[in-house]
Amino acid sequence: MSAEVQGHRARKRFGQNFLRDPNIIRRIVAAIDPKPGEHLVEIGPGLGALTEPLINAAGHLTAIELDRDLAARLRERFPEERLRLIEGDALRFDFATLPAPLRVVGNLPYNVSTPLLFHLAGYADRIKDMTFMLQKEVVERMAAEPGSAAYGRLSVMLQLRFAVRKCFDVPPGAFVPVPKVTSSIVRLTPLPRGRYEVDDFPTFARVVAAAFNQRRKTLRNALKALASAEIFSRTGIDACLRAEMLSVADFVRLANALSREKPETSAD
């Protein structure tokens, strides 16, 4: 049976685990360090454990909540001039409609955390930073370096645009209902413009996905359908390596060589 928290029945399908440990809440808010006048947006405010101290520090907050009951409660609790509440799915929300630079925060619903991170990565230009609580294992994959077992598609796709830093772990007992796994706080800060120049993003995404889809294979085999031997020799990337040995810069080089090789599509 699902747990009842402050008169609300926690919904598993919305990934609801509410923070209840005041020390952890204080540490998260201190890690975010909100300043008056900053544009903060919280994803999944829930019962407002982070929302209230964030509003107190920043003066105003935008929040996106999918659960109608929780949205109604938040509307009752906070006046509109303090909380702009958007009732809807953060996965479909156009973050370009909010003022930049944005500081994005949240104890994310774990069931949609990866697609949410990919969605938000598309707005990196408008983001000052993002501070999230996620499953520890996901945070380790986000921050992983080449050569480690945790390094994969998520690491490369996020590190293309952000510096990723794990802040601290949060034990299951800090939440109600108590989750099965440990969580971590992670900070993502957009990299300076021009750090990596990707010619064609879909090609980059395709190469990274294909390389890690068969991560035990060599690049030659995993990318058989995409990259010729000539591409490897031109980029100086050893085709006998596995994907996990390639840095983000290597993937960018490989993808750019491939997109430049594509036949020009004629206009007529």
Ligand SMILES: C[S@@+](CC[C@H](N)C(=O)[O-])C[C@H]1O[C@@H](n2cnc3c(N)ncnc32)[C@H](O)[C@@H]1O
């Ligand atoms: C892990 S709970 C965190 C709640 C609260 N921030 C806390 O720390 O106690 C995740 C919250 O995200 C909401 N949520 C789930 N999926 C969502 C989505 N796609 N868009 C926006 N909010 C979502 C849930 O209803 C829930 O309130």
